[in-house]
Structure formats: structure tokens, C-alpha cells
Amino acid sequence: MKARILFTLSAVVLTTLATMQYAAPAQVQAQATMAATMAAPTAADFTPTALNKIVADLSDAVKGKVADPSQVRLAIVVNVLSPFWTAAAIGEQRASSELGAPVVFEAPDKNNSIASQQSILESLVTDQYAGVAFSAVDPASVVNVVKKGMADKTNFLIMDSDSPNSGRPVYFGLNNYNGGVLAAKAMLTALGDKCGKVYGFVGFITAQNAIDRIQGIKDTFKGTKCTLDNVLVDNGDPSKALSNAETAITTYPDAAGFIGLYSYNGPAIGQALKAAGKIGQIKLVSFDLEPGTIQQLKQSPSPVSAAIGQRVYYYGYLSTYILYSMAAIGKDATLKVLDPYLSGDKHDSIDAGADIVTPDTLPAYQQYLSSVGIKSQ
Numbered sequence: 001m002k003a004r005i006l007f008t009l010s011a012v013v014l015t016t017l018a019t020m021q022y023a024a025p026a027q028v029q030a031q032a033t034m035a036a037t038m039a040a041p042t043a044a045d046f047t048p049t050a051l052n053k054i055v056a057d058l059s060d061a062v063k064g065k066v067a068d069p070s071q072v073r074l075a076i077v078v079n080v081l082s083p084f085w086t087a088a089a090i091g092e093q094r095a096s097s098e099l100g101a102p103v104v105f106e107a108p109d110k111n112n113s114i115a116s117q118q119s120i121l122e123s124l125v126t127d128q129y130a131g132v133a134f135s136a137v138d139p140a141s142v143v144n145v146v147k148k149g150m151a152d153k154t155n156f157l158i159m160d161s162d163s164p165n166s167g168r169p170v171y172f173g174l175n176n177y178n179g180g181v182l183a184a185k186a187m188l189t190a191l192g193d194k195c196g197k198v199y200g201f202v203g204f205i206t207a208q209n210a211i212d213r214i215q216g217i218k219d220t221f222k223g224t225k226c227t228l229d230n231v232l233v234d235n236g237d238p239s240k241a242l243s244n245a246e247t248a249i250t251t252y253p254d255a256a257g258f259i260g261l262y263s264y265n266g267p268a269i270g271q272a273l274k275a276a277g278k279i280g281q282i283k284l285v286s287f288d289l290e291p292g293t294i295q296q297l298k299q300s301p302s303p304v305s306a307a308i309g310q311r312v313y314y315y316g317y318l319s320t321y322i323l324y325s326m327a328a329i330g331k332d333a334t335l336k337v338l339d340p341y342l343s344g345d346k347h348d349s350i351d352a353g354a355d356i357v358t359p360d361t362l363p364a365y366q367q368y369l370s371s372v373g374i375k376s377q
Contacts, residue, residue, distance in 0.1 A: 077135070304359070
């Protein structure tokens with residue numbers, strides 16, 4: 001059996017995380033915390049209370065159902081190793097501590113990410129893990145391993161970037177088309193009437209989250225003076241992301257705006273804009289609130305007009321609860337618990353929603369991050 005590394009947290013962090021309170025709206029919805037409409041946002045405005053309610057419902061459903069939780073081995077597999085996933089690692093370890101089930105955290109080799117992720121998933125199935133949650137680098141490449149794994153009684157959950165044809169029972173994450181719509185609207189707000197040519201930057205062009213975000217941007221720009229003229233791909237390499245941004249600044253002198261579709265794209269673009277003296281001249285909308293983006297939001301002037309913040313912490317925390325529930329009470333019973341929160345054309349998705357964060361609303365957002373024991377996501 002392949003040796004795996006378990007992430008651990010200090011008792012201080014776990015104590016901080018344990019202070020989260022559960023609230024109960026009726027259904028998870030893909031509504032953003034719109035910074036522009038909030039006069040004085042607080043940490044509570046960024047708290048996804050519906051996601052906490054799902055955790056509470058699952059916790060009640062599995063109580064006393066497993067004789068020895070330490071035998072329920074679970075795994076979180078991400079699409080690329082980056083600071084974006086730190087919050088998810090903290091979330092899954094909090095859930096691991098609460099449930100008593102061991103959880104491993106793995107990432108593919110960036111030089112051969114599709115094949116590497118597929119190999120990791122196959123290994124977890126072979127090692128008879130009870131459940132695996134992962135973000136698909138390429139939706140087609142994982143179809144067979146998910147189907148085989150479920151036939152071999154390994155439960156699967158896909159989060160962040162979907163593989164809708166894999167037969168997975170549920171997807172959890174941002175509705176990425178809506179995320180693209182939010183990014184496009186933030187860019188339209190930043191540019192105003194002049195608008196113009198906008199360029200995107202992404203890690204994996206084949207990933208479902210990238211496909212959906214790009215389509216959301218294109219559809220939202222229809223009928224406006226903005227166009228998405230090109231998308232530059234870096235294959236998950238932050239150094240290539242910086243090079244792409246530098247190249248775009250010189251290659252597209254009429255660029256009005258840049259959209260960083262992956263978490264590390266925003267910091268790379270902001271760095272390039274600052275070096276070229278283009279802050280303010282080319283507007284930047286970033287996905288995610290990883291440390292580099294947070295630091296850039298603090299700068300004056302900030303290169304970032306707005307950032308689309310995913311609930312990455314819950315990609316680890318809630319995903320672990322869902323997988324544990326599938327092992328404890330079965331897939332069908334778990335889906336029954338989740339049913340009030342499911343959405344989408346096939347009623348098989350939990351929309352994590354998103355927050356829109358600007359330099360003005362960053363302090364309240366950071367207060368929220370501190371309340372769950374993380375610094376970025």
C-alpha cells in the first residue's frame with residue numbers, strides 16, 4: 001500500500017475552527033456577496049451559513065453509525081499544488097478531527113498533471129479508500145476510474161472542477177458558469193462605458209471549471225463594448241502565468257482588462273502590471289483570494305479591481321463530511337440528506353456560491369477568514 005502523508009493542525013487552530021456556529025437557510029444558492037451594494041460589510045456577510053447547515057445535517061445523520069471511524073479512510077485530491085488549496089487542507093483536517101476519520105491530501109505532478117491525477121485516483125481505488133473527493137484536471141480522463149471506483153465501493157465526490165459524465169453522484173463547488181458571469185460583471189463595472197478588449201489567463205483549458213467560466217464571461221459580454229479576445233494557457237505553471245501576463249501587456253497594447261481565471265493568475269498579472277507601470281490602465285479581475293491577491297488588494301493603488309472568492313475551505317471541510325456520510329449510511333441515504341440543497345439541471349450539484357471582494361471590503365472579508373482559522377482561500 002502506498003504511503004501517504006496526513007496533514008496535521010495545531011490545537012490552537014482546531015480550537016479556533018470549533019467556534020463556527022451553524023445557521024439554517026432553506027437552500028444553498030449561487031449568490032455572491034456583492035461588494036458594491038454593501039454599505040458596511042461585516043464578517044457575517046461573508047459567512048456561508050447554508051453550507052454550515054449541510055454539515056450539521058450530515059453530522060446528525062451519521063451520529064453513532066460507525067463503530068470505528070478510524071477505519072474510514074478518505075482522500076482529497078486537488079488539480080494543482082498551490083496556496084489556493086491550503087484552506088481546503090485546513091478544512092478537511094478540521095472535519096477529520098471532528099469525525100475521527102483519517103484523510104489524506106494529494107496533488108498531481110504539474111509536469112504531467114492529467115496522467116498523474118489519474119494515477120493517484122487509481123491508486124486510491126486499489127488501496128480501497130472509502131471515499132475520494134477531487135478537482136478534475138481533465139473531465140474526460142477520469143471517467144473510467146470514477147466508474148470503476150464506484151463499482152469497487154469507493155465513493156466519489158467531485159468538487160471545484162467537475163466531470164459531469166463520470167457518473168459521480170454529486171458535484172460540490174462554485175457554479176463556474178455563474179463565476180464567469182460574476183467576473184465579467186466585475187470587469188464591466190471596473191471599465192465602465194469604454195470597455196474594450198479583455199484577455200483571460202488560465203491553467204488548464206480542458207478543465208470544466210475553465211470551460212464554464214470562459215463561457216460565462218463570453219455570454220455576459222454579449223451586447224456590450226467588451227470582448228474576450230483571447231485566453232492564455234499556462235498548464236498550471238505560475239512562472240508561465242507571469243510570462244503570459246508580461247507577454248500580453250506588450251502583445252496587446254490596446255488591452256482594457258485582464259481576468260485571472262485560476263488562483264495564481266491574479267497575483268502574476270498584478271506583478272506584471274506593476275512592473276510595466278500599467279496599474280489602473282489595464283483593469284484586473286482575479287479569481288480567488290490566495291495570499292498574493294490579498295496583498296495586492298491592500299496596495300494603493302491596487303492592481304486588482306475585484307476578486308471572485310470561492311469557499312475553498314468548504315471544499316475540504318464539507319467534502320469530507322459528505323464522503324464520510326456515504327461510507328457511514330450509504331450513498332442513497334446521504335443524497336436524501338443533501339436533497340434540499342441540490343440544484344442544477346440534473347439536481348446533482350451543491351452550489352458553494354462566491355464572494356466578490358474589493359479593496360474596500362477586504363477588511364471584513366479577512367475578519368471572516370480569521371473566524372474559521374484561515375488566512376486566504
